[in-house]
Amino acid sequence: MSEEKEIEEKTREIFSRLGSKRENLIPILQQIQEAFGYLPSHAMVEAARFLNIPEIDVYSVVTFYNQFRLTPPGKHSIRVCMGTACHVKGGHITLEAWQRRLKIEPGETTPDREFDLDTVACVGCCAMAPVSVVDKKVEAKADPTRVDGILLSYQLQKGQEEKETN
C-alpha cells in the first residue's frame, strides 16, 4: 500500500469517528498524530478538505500548538522537562547531556531514527525534579549520569534484540 493510500485510509477512519464540525480540528489532528507519530502533510490536506476549511487554517493551528510535530519521530521519544523546579535542579544540564549524547538539538531526530529529543514545559512531577519523559515513562531525578544509564539500557536492549533476530 502506498504511503498516501495508508494516510487516506487511517484519516478517513478518524474523520468518521469524530465528525466534520470545525471544532473537531484539534481532536482530529491529535488522533492523526497518535496514529502516525507526526502530522504528514497529506493528512493535513485531507483534514482541511474534510472540515471544508482552508489548508492554511490547519497549518496555523498545527504550528501554534507545541504538541504537534511535522517530522516523523524516532523510535524512542525523549522529552526533557523545562519546568521551574526542574530548572533549578539542573534541567538545562540534563538537556545538554541528552544533546551531547544524541548529537541532536531539541526538536530533532537522530539520523538512525532511534531517538527524538524535545523539551516539554512541565509534566507536573516537580517533586521528582529534574525529570525526563522517555517513551511516556517519567524518569525521576534524571541527571547526566542517569541519562547515560538510560541510553545504555536501550543499547543493551537493542543488542539483545539483534542477537535474537540473528
Place this chain on the structure above:
Amino acid sequence: MKFQEIKKEAQARWHGIWDGQVPVILVGTATCGRAAGAVEVLQAIKDTVKKQNLNCLIYEVGCMGHCYAEPLITIGKPGFPPICYGRVNPVLAESLINNFILNDDPSLEFVLGALEENELIPSFSDFPRSKYEKRILLKNCGHINPEEIEHYIANGGYESLSKALQMKPEEIVSEVRRSKLRGLGGAGFPAGEKWDVCRRSEGEPKVLICNGDEGDPGAFMDRAILESDPHSVIEGMVIAGYAVGARHGYIYVRAEYPLAVKRVQDALHQAEEFKFLGENILESGFSFDIKLFQGSGAFVCGEATALIASIEGKPGIPRHRPPRVAVRGLFGKPTILNNVKTLAYVPHIIKNGADWFLQMGTERSKGTAVFALAGKVVNTGLVEVPMGTTLRQLIFQVGGGITKGKRFKAVQIGGPSGGCLPESALDLPIDFDSLQESGAMMGSGGMVVLDEDDCMVEVARYFLDFTQKESCGKCTLCRLGTKQMLDILEDITKGKGKMEDLQTLEDLAEDIKQGSLCGLGRTAPNPVLTTLRYFRDEYEAHIKEGRCPAKMCQTLIAYYILPEKCARGCDACVGTCTVEAISTDKKRRIKVIDQEKCVKCNTCLVACPPQYDAVIRLSPPDQVPKGGSTPTLTLPHQGGGNL
C-alpha cells in the same frame, strides 16, 4: 435507583473493604508515584500476593501529597490501623507483605505514618505540619481509588449533587455568592458573581468549562486532583451547570497529563452510568453532559478567551474583553469558566453551607488554598492550608525547610506571572491580595523554593525565556518586548551586561505591562521586576565583576578540584565525568579538570564523596589557578553545593 440507595450500597461495599477480614493494600500511582517507580512496586505486590497465595485487596490510589516520599503504599490489616509506608521499592514491598501481612510485624522502621490515631504508631495527625494543614480538596486524594466511583460516593460524594438538585438554581448561586468563594486559578475573581452574570445572560445553550490547563511550570495541584479525585470536579461541574442553567460542559485538560486525561475519561463514563451525568440526572429533569477536551501545549490557553478559541478549533489567541465570556463565550454563548479547584470546592460549600466556608481564611480570601511545593524544600509535594497562612509557616513548618541545610534565598510564587520573594517577605500571609503589593501574586499555587545556589538573574532569564516562547504574538510589546528583555538578561548571565541595561529592563517591563491585552503579557515582567527589586546586587555582580554569586550561570563559573582535599586513591569523579575531562596528575597524585573539555555538568561535584568534598565551583572562571599550581586565591565558601 434513588441516590440514598446508591449511597447505602456504596457505603456497605466500602465498609466491607475496611472492616472485612482481608488485608487492603493501596498503592499511590499518580504520575508522581509512577515517576518514582510505583508501577514496579505495584507489580511486585501483585506477584508476591500471588506467590504466597494471599487473599488481599489491592487498589491503585492517587497522590497523598507526600511526593517527597514516593512511592507510597498503605496497608490496612485487620487489628492494625491503616499504615502508610514511604520510599517503597519492589524489594521492600515484598518484605512488607511477608513481615506485616503474613507475620504481624508492621516493620516500624519503614513507616511514614498511620492514617488514624492509635497507640502503636505515630499518625499523620501527629506530624508538626498537620497543625497548619487543612485538607478539604485533598481529603480523598490518595485514600480512594479514583477509578471506582463507589469509593467516592461512600466518602460523601455526589451527596451535594443530590441536595443541589432539590434546591432552586438561584439558591445555589446565592449560596456560592454568600460564601465569597474566589476563583482558585489565580485571578481570584468571585465565582458567585461570575455565575450570576452568566445565569442572567441571554443565549442558549449556556456552557460550563472546567479549566485544567495548568500551564504554570512548577505547579501540579490540578493534575493531582484530576488524577486522584476526578469525581469531585465532575460533581462540582454538574452543580455549577445546574446553577447557571448550562446544558453542556467541557473539561479542558493539558495533553501533558495523559494519566489525568485517562482518569477523567473513565470517571465521566462511570458518572454517566450512575446517572450523575447525561439526560435527566437523578430523575430531576435536569440534563447536562461533559466532554473532555485535550489541550495541545500552549501556556496562553490558560487565559479564558484563548482557551475558548482553542476548543473552537482555532489557535489559542486571546481576544479583547468585554464582552465577558459569561456574556459571550464559547460559540458566542454565555460561558462559565472555572478552575479545577474552584469547581471541586462547590460540593463542599453546598454540603456544609456558606457559613462553614466563611469561617476559614482571611477577611477577603476565604477557604483554603492548595500549593505545590517544589524546588529546594525538604517535603516537596502538595499541601492544603487555610488562606492567610504565612510563607514562613508553609516553607519551614509544612515544607520542612531547605534541603541539605542550605540557606533560604527566595520563593518563586505564582509561576511566570508571579515573582521571587526574599526572606523579608516570609511573614506575609498568603491570600489573593496580600502578595500583590510585594510584586508577586498567589497565582494558582505553584511554589518553588530557591536556596543560596540559585542565581536570581538566571531564574528571571528562565521565566522570560518561557513567556517569550509562549507569547501568542498578538500584541507587539509582548511579542517583541519580552524578546528584548530576554536578550538583555542573556547578556547579563554571560557577563556581557552593562549597567544601563537595568534601566532598560525596567522601562521595557512597564511598557509590556501597559501594552499587552491578556494576563500573560501584563504579568510577564513580574519575575524580572521582583528580582531587580530584591536582588539587585546579584545583577550588579554579574555586570560589574563578571561573577555569578550563586555560581549557577555556566559561562561565569568553572569547576575546580582542590588539590589538598582530593583523596589520593579515589577516582569517583573520573568515572562519572560525562566528557572524560578529568584525569590524574601522576606527579602529584591528584585529579585535575581539563577546563577546555569541561561542560560544567556538575556531575563530578555530586560524585565527589562528602568526606572529601574536593570539587568546588569558582566564579568568575579566571579564578582557576593556571598551570596546575596551588591556588593563591582566597577561597570562597566551599562546595557550592549540589544542584
